[in-house]
Amino acid sequence: MKKTIIAIVGPTAVGKTKLSIEIAKQFNGEIISGDSMQVYRGMDIGTAKIKEHEKQGIPHYLIDSLDPHESFSVADFQSSVNDHIEEITSRNKLPIIVGGSGLYIQAALFDYNFADEKRDPTITKKFESIIAKQGIKPLYEQLKRVDPEEASKIHPNNHRRVVRALEIVETTGKTKSQLQEEQNQSSPYNVILIGLEMDRQLLYERINLRIDQMVADGLVEEVRTLYKQGLQNAQSMKAIGYKEFIPFFKGEQELEHCIDILKRNSRRYAKRQYTWFKNKMDITWYTVEPNTINEKFGIILRDLAGILKDK
CATH class of the missing domain: 1.10.20.140 (Histone, subunit A)
Structure with missing residues (x-):
């Protein structure tokens, strides 16, 4: 029988991490990060990496697995996810993949053939x-x-x-x-795909506020540390949240301008994430709002209980 997997997808800052914890607690799950950058150690603030206390004791995988100078391909991600799924299900736990890196998640769930x-x-x-x-x-x-x-x-x-x-x-x-597009769209797993979406303007406001908080939490210092290590040309430093500050450290742009560029790039990335997930996968979408997100999560948990009962 195919193994059952839950995947939670959607744009940045929409609430995926919080939902994943609630699902893991209710359905005996463990979480695999589907973010291509959270795999790097020392890149915590800019990747919105979950904090230890936020995990609430739920095991997480593919977080802090590599140093920033190392490369990490879609094929590497696919192989790692498959290994973790086998290990998690062997203990009768439910694998939950959560993240916004569309191609990475698609490759892992739908057996993309890199050959x-x-x-x-x-x-x-x-x-x-x-x-x-x-x-x-x-x-x-x-x-x-x-x-x-x-x-x-x-x-x-x-x-x-x-x-x-x-x-x-x-x-x-x-x-x-x-x-x-020509890849086989069948999956070796029973995949339950949950998508979170939000009114575009509300989401953009959340993204802007999140970035302001990241800066307050020390994002510039985090990037500066990596820059001083000579990592500006590493794959990891091409990520949104890191590359935008390189001109500041080089003395080419003011800090405020770099922060504005980061906000713009993050909004554009969220738009691309929507487009990818809407076009590439058959997802059950839930519209969430900041003020009623807990109520909507309750609906999602009830829906999941019914779906899992039939699996």
Whole structure:
């Protein structure tokens, strides 16, 4: 029989973490982080990592597993999640995946086959040679022409992802987006997908307030520590919440401007998260409001009780 898994998805700051704790307490669950950045140690504030007292004794996985200089791919995440699901279910516990990294969660739940994206070192070296001579701009412009959807997801200075996306097109004749669409949409698990959404303006206000609180809690100092360690070009530092402060440390921008850019980028990311989840997966959505979120969580818990009873 297929193992049952609950996945809680939705945009940043909508209340996923709080809901995951309530579900875990009621249904004997343990939580796997579905956030691609919470895996890094020392990146706590900017990733909105759950605090120890907030866990309420619930075991959490894929949090603080790597150092910030290490890489962590979608394939790595998929493999780790599968291992944790096996281990959690072996103890008759319910695995709960919670997060907003859409491709990561989709890959883990729907058995994405990474073998379809074969590497070609010759092509990689060709692109890297172009970067060395001309910079990244020509390749990013090329990516915008051949795969505009993927280009919209990648920062122009992220050499690794730009090269990878172009390499996929050249080796397969298809864009990364097309390959993902062709993947088998069946899952090796019984997946219960719960989505949280909120009025867009309310969500944006929550995002702005959350960032103000992050700054008050020491976000700038957290990023400064990583920057002083020489990690500004690490994969982990490309994340929203970290990359925005690099110009400040270089003396190129004022701090307030960097904070405003972070708020803008976070709002845009939330919009992209909505689009991804709405288009890619069959999710049961619940609209929440800050003042009535506990009542809505009660409805979700009752709905889940009925669904799990039938599994």
